[in-house]
Amino acid sequence: MSALQKSLHPDEKYKAGKLGHSLQRIGLGIAAVFLVISLVLGATHGDHWKRFLYSYVVAWSYIFSICVGVFWLVLLHHLVRGRWATVVRRIAEAMSMAFPIVFVAGLGFIIPLVAGYQDLYYWAHPDAHDPEINHTLVHKLGWLSPGFFAFRYVVYGALYTAMATYFIRKSREQDGNGDPKISEKLRIASAPAMIVYALITCFAAFDILMSMAPKWYSTIYGVSFWGSACVGGFAALALMVLGIQRTGRLTHSINSEHYHDIGKWMFAFTFFWAYTAFSQFMLQWYGNLPEETVWYKYRLFGDWQWVSIAILVGFFAFPFVFLMSRWTKRIVPSLVFFAVWQLVFHWLDLYWNVMPSYDWQTTFHGAAQIVTGPLTGNTAYHHVGFSPVDITVWISMIGVLLAGFGRNLHGNLIPVKDPTLGLSLAHENL
Amino acid sequence: MTDDHTHDPADHGAGYGQEAGPLYGVLAEYDTPGELLEAARKVRDAGYTEFDCYSPFPVHGLDEAMGIKRTILPILIFVGGFTGTCGGLLLQWWCNAYNWPWNISGKPAWSIPANVPIAFESTILIAVFTSFFGMWILNKLPQAWHPFFRNERFNHVTDDAFLLGIEARDQRFDAEVTPKLLEAAGAIGVEKVHLDPDPASRHMPKWITAFIVASTAFALIPFAIAAKARTSHSTEPHLHIFPDMDFQPKYKSDQPMDLFGDGRSNRGELVGTVARGSLNADDVFYRGLEHSEAGEQWTTGFPRQLEINEQLVKRGKNRFEIYCAPCHGYDGRGMGAVPQRVAATGGVWLARNLVDVSNPVSITMPNGQLFNTISNGYNTMMGYAAQLSHADRWAIVLYVRALQRSQNASLDDVPPDHRSGMQMPEAPTR
Numbered sequence A: 001m002s003a004l005q006k007s008l009h010p011d012e013k014y015k016a017g018k019l020g021h022s023l024q025r026i027g028l029g030i031a032a033v034f035l036v037i038s039l040v041l042g043a044t045h046g047d048h049w050k051r052f053l054y055s056y057v058v059a060w061s062y063i064f065s066i067c068v069g070v071f072w073l074v075l076l077h078h079l080v081r082g083r084w085a086t087v088v089r090r091i092a093e094a095m096s097m098a099f100p101i102v103f104v105a106g107l108g109f110i111i112p113l114v115a116g117y118q119d120l121y122y123w124a125h126p127d128a129h130d131p132e133i134n135h136t137l138v139h140k141l142g143w144l145s146p147g148f149f150a151f152r153y154v155v156y157g158a159l160y161t162a163m164a165t166y167f168i169r170k171s172r173e174q175d176g177n178g179d180p181k182i183s184e185k186l187r188i189a190s191a192p193a194m195i196v197y198a199l200i201t202c203f204a205a206f207d208i209l210m211s212m213a214p215k216w217y218s219t220i221y222g223v224s225f226w227g228s229a230c231v232g233g234f235a236a237l238a239l240m241v242l243g244i245q246r247t248g249r250l251t252h253s254i255n256s257e258h259y260h261d262i263g264k265w266m267f268a269f270t271f272f273w274a275y276t277a278f279s280q281f282m283l284q285w286y287g288n289l290p291e292e293t294v295w296y297k298y299r300l301f302g303d304w305q306w307v308s309i310a311i312l313v314g315f316f317a318f319p320f321v322f323l324m325s326r327w328t329k330r331i332v333p334s335l336v337f338f339a340v341w342q343l344v345f346h347w348l349d350l351y352w353n354v355m356p357s358y359d360w361q362t363t364f365h366g367a368a369q370i371v372t373g374p375l376t377g378n379t380a381y382h383h384v385g386f387s388p389v390d391i392t393v394w395i396s397m398i399g400v401l402l403a404g405f406g407r408n409l410h411g412n413l414i415p416v417k418d419p420t421l422g423l424s425l426a427h428e429n430l
Numbered sequence B: 001m002t003d004d005h006t007h008d009p010a011d012h013g014a015g016y017g018q019e020a021g022p023l024y025g026v027l028a029e030y031d032t033p034g035e036l037l038e039a040a041r042k043v044r045d046a047g048y049t050e051f052d053c054y055s056p057f058p059v060h061g062l063d064e065a066m067g068i069k070r071t072i073l074p075i076l077i078f079v080g081g082f083t084g085t086c087g088g089l090l091l092q093w094w095c096n097a098y099n100w101p102w103n104i105s106g107k108p109a110w111s112i113p114a115n116v117p118i119a120f121e122s123t124i125l126i127a128v129f130t131s132f133f134g135m136w137i138l139n140k141l142p143q144a145w146h147p148f149f150r151n152e153r154f155n156h157v158t159d160d161a162f163l164l165g166i167e168a169r170d171q172r173f174d175a176e177v178t179p180k181l182l183e184a185a186g187a188i189g190v191e192k193v194h195l196d197p198d199p200a201s202r203h204m205p206k207w208i209t210a211f212i213v214a215s216t217a218f219a220l221i222p223f224a225i226a227a228k229a230r231t232s233h234s235t236e237p238h239l240h241i242f243p244d245m246d247f248q249p250k251y252k253s254d255q256p257m258d259l260f261g262d263g264r265s266n267r268g269e270l271v272g273t274v275a276r277g278s279l280n281a282d283d284v285f286y287r288g289l290e291h292s293e294a295g296e297q298w299t300t301g302f303p304r305q306l307e308i309n310e311q312l313v314k315r316g317k318n319r320f321e322i323y324c325a326p327c328h329g330y331d332g333r334g335m336g337a338v339p340q341r342v343a344a345t346g347g348v349w350l351a352r353n354l355v356d357v358s359n360p361v362s363i364t365m366p367n368g369q370l371f372n373t374i375s376n377g378y379n380t381m382m383g384y385a386a387q388l389s390h391a392d393r394w395a396i397v398l399y400v401r402a403l404q405r406s407q408n409a410s411l412d413d414v415p416p417d418h419r420s421g422m423q424m425p426e427a428p429t430r
Helices: A019-043 A050-079 A086-096 A099-105 A107-114 A146-177 A181-212 A221-246 A256-287 A290-300 A304-323 A332-364 A368-372 A388-407 A421-425 B033-045 B062-066 B073-099 B112-138 B152-158 B177-184 B206-219 B221-231 B283-287 B310-328 B337-344 B367-376 B390-407
Strands: B023-030 B051-054 B162-167 B189-194 B289-292 B295-298
Touching (some): A050 A086, A050 A332, A086 A146, A086 A388, A099 A107, A099 A146, A107 A146, A181 A221, A221 A332, A256 A290, A290 A304, A304 A332, B023 B033, B023 B152, B023 B177, B033 B051, B033 B162, B073 B112, B152 B162, B177 B189, B295 B367, B310 B337, B310 B390
Antiparallel strands (some): B289 B295
16 A cells, blocks of 8 residues: 555456457357347338448447547557556557457448448438539548548558557567566557547548538537547446456456546546537537538437437536546446446437438438428427337447457456556555 | 664754754654655554655655545535636626627527536636635645754755654654654654744744735735726826827828928829729719709619629629618618617617618619719718729619519519419518
């Protein structure tokens, strides 16, 4: 307690053993079962897979964003020479290694798009090329074309995977030789990696989520997505660490001090997300330009307004007020409650971002009105229309994510020879 | 620091001075923060309360080791932040919605989203003030002098010394036992610290008090002057702080000047000359005048240079809505934003109803006279010759004609195939 440094507890179980394998099996099992259910539901939805693919994009963005959030901790920890997180860093590194599987899973909507499916992204629809009804959109179609879009998708996947692989591989190398210079190398690598990470995260959000409403635009969109992603990432990390501790591993090394810090990040990003999301809303609301406000018009009236209110209260106000206190982050059951809570609302946030485009296109059968659409009065088309396939695809994707987490969860669960490990083990919050 | 007093707590209380006054307390130095923590715990367990630890940096766990209760500062900050939120909202409500409601482009005087940024900033401001000043007050800062300063060891407390001092006023303090306790806890040096023998020197020097009082009084002078100015009148001219900027060696328009025969600084057009390109001989186009047998009169047509088409009407609409609509209104009925705003504050601002059939001054006015009014103004209306080209003024005349027609149209004016479902609205009245 009194020392600033501590060494690993002699009885500590820090080897993963078969943990990763079982997680992979469970994950793939969930993914397969729910994918089958989703395929059945999607095929019988009667809209030629459209609902299925929309749900797929929401669910895929969800697991993608969680990897984005967790990987950020790895980069930041190296960049600022962090100490507290060394004990959970290997877990975060292993979780980031879900990127390749996540990006393979994403081919589920990329391949139909490239193969000529028109109803997922409006910009892939022939109507988008009509300058009579889309005189601004036609100028974006060079960027938003299925081929180039898929190419960028592959680039994002390759870069995320390469970065995550580099960081975990070097870290494992240090487990073997204990070379402190590796920490220095990773610190130097983390700076350019952070820049690349920031850019591809923003562009991925622009491409995959923002282009759902291709005529609408918001430059802060990527940042806001990232804020939401980090809430999900830290929530997932807290649950993962707890899950590993439940198996009897790492019980001496990780304590409420570390949970407290994970909780602090979750709190910070809850506010950060709200800050950026409100910045985006307020500027467009105040600017009152039809091509911008139409995005919010659709979400703030009719049924969607209740979803908006639920997100405001559930994803921001309630966790903000309660996570502010010290005890809610230090008492593990309370932190777990908020982690699960935020993981649900993070999904709802993505759902809220994507799904109105589905309704919009359904109502107007994907024609001119999508873009020019009635801006006033008519609220008949503002219905949410939850579908069971939304949930089943989501669970299936969570299975994919768990399998991704398990894939690299082998060997040491702690960077045993990291020079900062002693400080991390003795970490205390003031 | 070489130390030979370890076994015999020497009475070095004199410090910088030689004489020793009453005993203030005992100061012990420890080698590491860890040992300081241990010592603090022992001193606390021995029942001492009037003691403190001194270190160059925050030592984790020290508060707990010393038995200090958790600070109430977070609660104060929360209260401060909440006060800031409410205060920010109240301020905006009072200013914008209650005390001085102001019509800005028809936006509501009170609207929550618009108030969020200010409420957010005031939350941060008050929370941070509470945090900063609360910390000072709770720590009894600023403290300019402390009796331990008299001990030489204390000089190192901002570099590398970890000190623990027990004050003699503690109920358990014993000049013999207490030093031994500190020594047993692993001190590398224990010393008694005495107060200055001269009681007068234990207080803040009088000149410092005098300086603080004097400078505070001095700082109040500008406020006193401002307060006096608010309640008094003066016939004196302004104070000129930068006379060379206030009085520049140049002439402004309509100032007298001896150099020219007419005594004016303005150099007007020379009689009998016209500037190049400014002949403007066409009276119809440039002045709206026609010459006939009967003499000079306002033209009722349009200049032959202008092609009367839809494009010109649109140009006229565009100019009208920029330059005319603020007073005359978009519909020409004389209730633009300016008259509305003045009316809201109890004043009167008259702008001509351009389309009123019951008082058809503007309707019956010849085109040329309308053009002349736009060019040169009428009553309190300024001329717009400086802002609008001649062609644009004619375009406005054309648009005003279209407006007069459309605002007083009947169903017969609508082409038959557009009539279905149309109703004539009640004409708005002033």
